[in-house]
């Protein structure tokens with residue numbers, strides 16, 4: 001049977017999400033090392049139109065599997081369907097998004113298929129005739145290269161890591177439609193809920209001063225506030241850990257599951273620089289990081305690195321600033 | 327009710343970690359201090375909250391790892407878990423998540439847990455795989471990134487909300503027994519109490535020495551670790567504290583940012 005690279009498309013609220021096209025780009029890169037066809041699989045209650053959209057844009061074969069119970073994503077149904085369909089496709093590699101959906105079903109699916117599983121893949125390359133995958137470890141302080149012993153491999157791909165694929169539309173692509181019915185036995189989806197609409201307090205500011213767990217205790221937020229007060233149109237924000245600890249309100253969280261900001265200046269104080277945090281601030285105009293750890297990941301995305309204890313450094317900086325203004 | 331809570335020991339986030347000699351993982355150094363994985367603290371707290379809400383509930387904490395990992399099992403007891411289990415593996419550096427999941431599954435299989443909790447991921451390896459793999463190995467339903475849960479003992483179900491992306495939650499109901507991976511922020515983890523820590527100190531953990539035969543062969547392996555590429559200039563300010571402050575001020579002035 002022909003082996004293939006398989007992409008599992010992701011959609012939400014009736015639309016394809018951008019990472020789907022990044023998965024296609026990832027599959028094209030894999031194809032440079034493993035010359036086998038790419039097939040796309042999309043699951044949902046009504047996904048024929050989305051399947052045509054992918055086929056039209058990519059010229060690839062798209063397998064649309066419709067199940068009336070998949071009104072929203074359900075991990076159990078996904079694993080049941082994919083557990084049956086994928087072996088028929090003899091995949092060498094299965095590309096899934098590293099999102100709240102993909103990350104939910106990929107590891108379990110890997111166990112079911114006897115596949116290797118690598119989550120949060122950011123890059124891939126070939127070495128000694130094998131494909132290797134790079135992912136962040138230790139909150140982004142280091143990266144690790146992984147390789148696998150045998151097919152198939154499931155990877156979940158970090159959104160934003162591959163540039164949206166561009167295809168010269170040579171062929172029109174094709175859609176294979178299948179209808180199945182796998183009721184979930186152990187779980188029941190009850191729908192998607194919008195969390196309380198919280199207007200973000202940090203997206204409008206010119207300068208964002210952001211506190212991480214490195215501030216040590218809640219009382220030290222005062223230092224962060226004093227630093228922010230030096231700048232007009234500034235706001236205090238924080239990492240998820242700081243908001244999880246209830247030191248700051250949730251609407252001040254920057255990152256993947258918080259606000260995306262792009263102020264002129266972003267100051268990260270005591271933030272390690274995990275990829276989920278960086279996802280929300282990497283496009284800031286100028287980035288200054290203050291951290292005691294010279295290897296902190298935040299320094300890799302910073303313009304200026306200050307290796308200092310923030311509780312000691314920030315007061316000195318404030319004083320220098322006030323002196324020069326006097 | 328019986329709850330199993332899976333905890334992992336990880337280096338402190340400001341630990342000066344270095345690669346080992348063949349750059350295969352980090353060097354286990356005496357100078358590194360370790361702690362309980364932060365996401366696991368939320369999971370332990372959640373299990374203790376359930377225990378408080380449903381009297382008669384028993385919470386067992388389990389950790390797979392080298393001898394030093396016993397410390398986080400003790401900490402879980404300090405936070406309110408009743409018993410501790412340590413699956414001892416020796417200090418190999420990197421432990422493959424399927425191996426960890428298999429070892430936990432081996433322990434949990436015939437012990438009738440109603441609920442198994444893990445953190446959403448570990449802060450060091452960041453795979454987020456042990457929970458969902460464990461569920462699959464035990465043929466249990468699983469929900470990841472759980473930010474809210476409510477148990478209905480009458481129907482033996484659990485309602486959960488999963489955080490799927492900023493602002494959206496996926497709600498679902500699972501049949502118990504089930505596996506949940508807990509996202510940070512679901513609660514406020516308590517500090518271990520003095521009386522519990524004293525109990526933890528004297529309580530014997532169940533220690534299981536993992537033999538290589540218990541483990542499936544790894545399907546993927548780490549080739550090497552390295553420092554990530556920088557995406558910006560990353561100018562490091564030199565000198566004393568005052569000099570650095572003056573330098574930073576000058577740079578921000580030149581860029582008219584202050």
Ligand SMILES: Cc1cc2nc3c(=O)[nH]c(=O)nc-3n(C[C@H](O)[C@H](O)[C@H](O)COP(=O)(O)OP(=O)(O)OC[C@H]3O[C@@H](n4cnc5c(N)ncnc54)[C@H](O)[C@@H]3O)c2cc1C
Pocket residue numbers: 139211212213214215216238239240241242253254255256257258259269270271272273274275276277280290291292293296308309310311339340341446447471
């Ligand atoms: C699905 C998912 C979504 C997530 N979404 C987000 C998100 O939207 N936003 C987000 O921020 N995180 C998010 N996270 C969490 C993320 O992975 C990290 O855990 C988090 O960003 C770490 O926060 P931190 O940097 O404040 O804390 P830590 O990682 O604990 O870092 C603290 C830092 O402070 C430094 N430090 C310590 N003391 C001092 C001192 N005195 N002076 C200076 N520096 C000091 C340390 O060296 C360390 O680098 C998410 C995680 C998951 C799994």
